[in-house]
Amino acid sequence: MTIDALELGFIPPEDEALRAPVRQFLEETLAGVPADRRARSWMGFDAGFSRALARRGWVGLTLPREYGGGGRGPFARFVVSEELLAAGAPVSAHWIADRQSGPLILKYGTESQKKFYLPRISRAEAFFCIGMSEPGSGSDLASIRTRATRTANGWLLNGSKIWTTNAQHSHYMIALVRSSGEPQDRYKGLSQLIVDLSLPGVTVRPIQDMSGDAHFSEVFFDNVECPADALVGEEGNGWTQVNAELAFERSGPERLYSSMVLVESWLRHCRRQAGGSEARLEALGHITSWLTVLRSLSLALTAKLARGESPAIEASLVKDMGTEIEQAIPRWIADVVGAEPDIAVSAELLRTISYLEQLAPSFSLRGGTREIMRGIIARGLKLR
Numbered sequence: 001m002t003i004d005a006l007e008l009g010f011i012p013p014e015d016e017a018l019r020a021p022v023r024q025f026l027e028e029t030l031a032g033v034p035a036d037r038r039a040r041s042w043m044g045f046d047a048g049f050s051r052a053l054a055r056r057g058w059v060g061l062t063l064p065r066e067y068g069g070g071g072r073g074p075f076a077r078f079v080v081s082e083e084l085l086a087a088g089a090p091v092s093a094h095w096i097a098d099r100q101s102g103p104l105i106l107k108y109g110t111e112s113q114k115k116f117y118l119p120r121i122s123r124a125e126a127f128f129c130i131g132m133s134e135p136g137s138g139s140d141l142a143s144i145r146t147r148a149t150r151t152a153n154g155w156l157l158n159g160s161k162i163w164t165t166n167a168q169h170s171h172y173m174i175a176l177v178r179s180s181g182e183p184q185d186r187y188k189g190l191s192q193l194i195v196d197l198s199l200p201g202v203t204v205r206p207i208q209d210m211s212g213d214a215h216f217s218e219v220f221f222d223n224v225e226c227p228a229d230a231l232v233g234e235e236g237n238g239w240t241q242v243n244a245e246l247a248f249e250r251s252g253p254e255r256l257y258s259s260m261v262l263v264e265s266w267l268r269h270c271r272r273q274a275g276g277s278e279a280r281l282e283a284l285g286h287i288t289s290w291l292t293v294l295r296s297l298s299l300a301l302t303a304k305l306a307r308g309e310s311p312a313i314e315a316s317l318v319k320d321m322g323t324e325i326e327q328a329i330p331r332w333i334a335d336v337v338g339a340e341p342d343i344a345v346s347a348e349l350l351r352t353i354s355y356l357e358q359l360a361p362s363f364s365l366r367g368g369t370r371e372i373m374r375g376i377i378a379r380g381l382k383l384r
Contacts, residue, residue: 036351038088046090050124060122068119085257101128108233131175167217190238255322259329
């Protein structure tokens with residue numbers, strides 16, 4: 001595969017070859033699981049499923065073999081991720097650790113951190129969450145107030161985080177904290193700590209959403225004593241590190257495929273029903289054209305990651321556009337179903353539409369709000 005081909009975002013044949021065995025495994029494993037359950041996809045927690053993937057070598061694909069990983073590149077993970085999300089697999093147990101915590105530790109961590117955490121991530125035995133947003137700060141990460149103070153034995157942690165996905169299920173959090181200065185110092189004095197969520201003084205409070213799920217949590221730190229080796233990378237380098245981490249979070253196919261189970265279910269419904277309204281063709285055209293373009297953009301970002309680049313601005317653009325379409329798809333399909341009152345709709349499809357319509361508002365919170373994304377894009381283009 002030449003660099004020119006990579007620049008165009010072509011998936012190398014050896015990575016594309018992963019698609020068939022992953023698809024077969026998913027067809028067998030998810031047989032009989034209804035669409036409204038599979039629609040939870042990368043928000044669906046199933047530790048056993050994640051460990052089954054790990055036994056096949058499909059977790060930690062991009063981590064080096066000497067640390068228990070697969071030694072593959074970003075395109076291999078893209079193929080596996082695309083198949084998992086399209087099938088609606090419950091992947092959230094390992095997702096954050098596999099997608100960004102592992103690569104962050106690999107890039108910035110000490111040798112002892114790599115040897116301890118990376119094999120556990122690759123075996124789906126260590127689940128991570130991300131501690132970035134805070135009450136009163138939201139996605140404005142530079143204004144965070146959670147404080148890590150050096151002690152004789154390590155760090156004393158006080159503060160709180162919010163909108164933390166799967167904190168109640170996770171073993172560890174990589175938290176962005178202020179280790180020096182004040183919130184008005186903005187980007188200066190920020191560091192990252194690996195926090196063992198079983199430590200005394202850590203309280204996790206799940207937040208229930210409109211659908212009845214509790215994907216997000218508040219996390220409180222009350223004089224939590226973290227060891228000295230909890231620090232990731234250099235003290236004060238947290239802003240640079242977190243931006244590199246967010247490029248992994250914002251560029252992947254999960255920013256495009258949150259509603260794919262609904263799309264597949266609706267298409268099966270359309271194939272079974274002759275005719276249909278003009279609204280059906282219009283919605284199908286919107287969905288197909290947007291996903292085609294966004295997939296190409298996501299593949300181009302994967303090519304940048306394969307070259308060792310950190311496409312933070314480009315990833316923000318894809319995340320912003322992907323969020324818009326992810327939120328629009330349930331609305332478009334619901335409108336089409338409403339425009340065809342004489343065509344019978346299965347209860348399963350109706351439950352899937354209802355679930356995603358309730359979940360969709362959260363899509364623009366995950367990985368940073370749209371306003372924050374557009375600020376990053378504007379600054380990157382020197383428009384502000």
